[in-house]
Amino acid sequence: xxxxxxxxxxxxxxxxxxxxxxxxxxxxxxxxxxxxxxxxxxxxxxxxxxxxxxxxxxxxxxxxxxxxxxxxxxxxxxxxxxxxxxxxxxxxxxxxxxxxxxxxxxxxxxxxxxxxxxxxxxxxxxxxxxxxxxxxxxxxxxxxxxxxxxxxxxxxxxxxxxxx
Numbered sequence: 001x002x003x004x005x006x007x008x009x010x011x012x013x014x015x016x017x018x019x020x021x022x023x024x025x026x027x028x029x030x031x032x033x034x035x036x037x038x039x040x041x042x043x044x045x046x047x048x049x050x051x052x053x054x055x056x057x058x059x060x061x062x063x064x065x066x067x068x069x070x071x072x073x074x075x076x077x078x079x080x081x082x083x084x085x086x087x088x089x090x091x092x093x094x095x096x097x098x099x100x101x102x103x104x105x106x107x108x109x110x111x112x113x114x115x116x117x118x119x120x121x122x123x124x125x126x127x128x129x130x131x132x133x134x135x136x137x138x139x140x141x142x143x144x145x146x147x148x149x150x151x152x153x154x155x156x157x158x159x160x161x162x163x164x
Contacts, residue, residue: 001037001038002023002026002027002030002037002038002039002040002041002097003039003040003041003095004019004022004023004026004040004041004042004043005040005041005042005043006018006019006022006042006043006045007042007043007044007045008045009044009045009046009047009050010045010046010047010050010104012047012104013045013104016118016119016122017119018043018045018122021119021122021123021126022041022043022126024123024158025122025123025124025125025126025127025130026041026126026127026130028123028127028154028155028157028158029126029127029130029131029134029150029154030130030134031154031157032131032150032151032153032154032157033083033131033134033136033150035086035087035134036089036090037090038089038090038095039087039090039095039096039097040095040096040097041096041097041098041099041100041130041133042096042098042099042100043099043100043101043102043126044099044100044101044102045101045102045104046101046102046103046104047103047104047105048064048103048104048105048106049064050101050103051064051065051068051101051102051103051106052064052065052103054068054101055068058070064103064105064106065103065106066102066103066106066107066110066125067100067101067102067103067107067125067126067128067129068100068101068129069098069099069100069101069129069130069132069133070098070099070100071097071098071132071133071134071135072087072096072097072098072133073087073088073097073098073135074135075087075134075135076135076137077135077143080139080140080141080142080143081140081142081143081145081146083146084134084135084136085135087134087135097130097133097134098132098133100126100129100130100133102122102125102126107121107122107125114163116163120160120161120163121163123155123158123160124151124155124160124163127151127154127155128147128151131147131150131151136150148164151163151164152164
């Protein structure tokens, strides 16, 4: 089983079943790409101000965003549309897959604007971020198509409609 270390930086997250949502999402992502379980993921649940600072620091974009991720491994494929390399199997020593941050206000606002439940939207975002930790991205159309196909299939496997 993958270990989730959830760090709550904004008390509003306490009103949501974040542990269950994150566990479901990460497990669905790992199953969808047949990655082994046993990794450690740190999930920081923060607010828009904190994620805007992180977005500025790491991406040069001083604005809030819904989710950010920091993979522990560089698994990006060499060619667009290719499947990323597999991460090293967890070995019991340093099993970090990476870190994820979510912004409360942006996530809740997006869910409402899109007519989705907050839980379903968060599940999608955490699944999406977990795929980033596994080397998937959406930098090219081919990469985006691959990633969206995996997301759609993984979400359907847990009863969540196609977010696209």
